[in-house]
Amino acid sequence: xxxxxxxxxxxxxxxxxxxxxxxxxxxxxxxxxxxxxxxxxxxxxxxxxxxxxxxxxxxxxxxxxxxxxxxxxxxxxxxxxxxxxxxxxxxxxxxxxxxxxxxxxxxxxxxxxxxxxxxxxxxxxxxxxxxxxxxxxxxxxxxxxxxxxxxxxxxxxxxxxxxxxxxxxxxxxxxxxxxxxxxxxxxxxxxxxxxxxxxxxxxxxxxxxxxxxxxxxxxxxxxxxxxxxxxxxxxxxxxxxxxxxxxxxxxxxxxxxxxxxxxxxxxxxxxxxxxxxxxxxxxxxxxxxxxxxxxxxxxxxxxxxxxxxxxxxxxxxxxxx
DNA sequence: AACCCCCTCAACCGCACGTTA
DNA sequence: ATAACGTGCGGTTGAGGGGGT
Numbered sequence: 001x002x003x004x005x006x007x008x009x010x011x012x013x014x015x016x017x018x019x020x021x022x023x024x025x026x027x028x029x030x031x032x033x034x035x036x037x038x039x040x041x042x043x044x045x046x047x048x049x050x051x052x053x054x055x056x057x058x059x060x061x062x063x064x065x066x067x068x069x070x071x072x073x074x075x076x077x078x079x080x081x082x083x084x085x086x087x088x089x090x091x092x093x094x095x096x097x098x099x100x101x102x103x104x105x106x107x108x109x110x111x112x113x114x115x116x117x118x119x120x121x122x123x124x125x126x127x128x129x130x131x132x133x134x135x136x137x138x139x140x141x142x143x144x145x146x147x148x149x150x151x152x153x154x155x156x157x158x159x160x161x162x163x164x165x166x167x168x169x170x171x172x173x174x175x176x177x178x179x180x181x182x183x184x185x186x187x188x189x190x191x192x193x194x195x196x197x198x199x200x201x202x203x204x205x206x207x208x209x210x211x212x213x214x215x216x217x218x219x220x221x222x223x224x225x226x227x228x229x230x231x232x233x234x235x236x237x238x239x240x241x242x243x244x245x246x247x248x249x250x251x252x253x254x255x256x257x258x259x260x261x262x263x264x265x266x267x268x269x270x271x272x273x274x275x276x277x278x279x280x281x282x283x284x285x286x287x288x289x290x291x292x293x294x295x296x297x298x299x300x301x302x303x304x305x306x307x308x309x310x311x312x313x314x315x316x317x318x319x320x321x
Numbered sequence: 322a323a324c325c326c327c328c329t330c331a332a333c334c335g336c337a338c339g340t341t342a
Numbered sequence: 343a344t345a346a347c348g349t350g351c352g353g354t355t356g357a358g359g360g361g362g363t
Contacts (some may be wrong), residue, residue, distance in 0.1 A: 021331070021357080041348070059349075060332065095351060110352075111330050119328095326362085333355075340348075 018052045022061055026051055030058055031066050064105045071103025075112055083109055084117060 018026075033049035042055030051058060075083070079101055086097045094106035094113075101109065 019333075043348075055348075056334095056350095057332075063350095064331070092352065106351075107331075114353095115329055324363085326360105328360085329358090331355105331357090334353085335351105336353105337351085338349085341346085342344100 017054050017057075019057075022065075026053070027061070027066060030061060034062060034066070060107075064107045069103055070105070075104075079104070080117070083113065087113065087117075 029049045029051055030045070033045060037045075037048070039045075042059045044055075045051075046053050046055045046058045049058070053061075082101060083097060086100060090096050092110075094110045098104050098106040098109050
């Protein structure tokens, strides 16, 4: 059994926990501690840094505000389009979406979606409804997303956008700088996938698992990004969508296996990605090329189904599974 | 100037899951 | 096997700011 907590001291500690907005002094304390000591157990960090905050609060503050690789400022139009596109594939899986937008947090994206994008989608949906009442209602959300944010031409450029994001010169992107620094500063190779699950324990501050909530996803992203930077012959550098469920499902009711499949798929990303995406590549290209018909015809987003199923088919064929 | 409304975003909450003892 | 604990995630809330009247 773990050492039980809940004694008088802990009770007092709990009662003295601060809530609400962080003061600059608190930020400085946390920042200094993280720079000096790196990431560890968050409740220890809170205690050792002299913060009257719970570990959870410290973690959130670090991830969403203090970590050095965060991109500040408004979302670019490319990022907007990417978010819409990824949301159409992943639903409200903000952490997974964030994993594909270097320097952005899930919270940031979620807020952006709920405030800005949702509203625009609503408007565009109502516009498209008024313009074309004969459209199939089943396509409303995604159709609205596509209509509202992407011209057909733009939707074709989604792939190029991914490539831009993944192939940017490290010198032009703070996130990529950080990723590059991972290679330089990582104290030990993270070759063991099991390490990815240990929430950055014993990992220096610049480890990819510090970049966001999901160490697995982020590390996977980092690996894929890093791995593809040097692959001149592979222009299909899309970070894999680990899991592409039916987004209509309530995320609260997600199958417990989903998480497993995320982990499993992450673990095998590097191995099956080429195989899987070489297969899917043609499909995506075909889809992209046919996007005019796809978008205008009110077709449902079959991409979700074939992509996920294809991925899992590929995955199931992999020996380690 | 004062008030109201709306929007943005930081932070909290509850839950699920993994890890540890 | 189990309970306690740590972490991550998505939903929600509320403070604060800006714009309109």
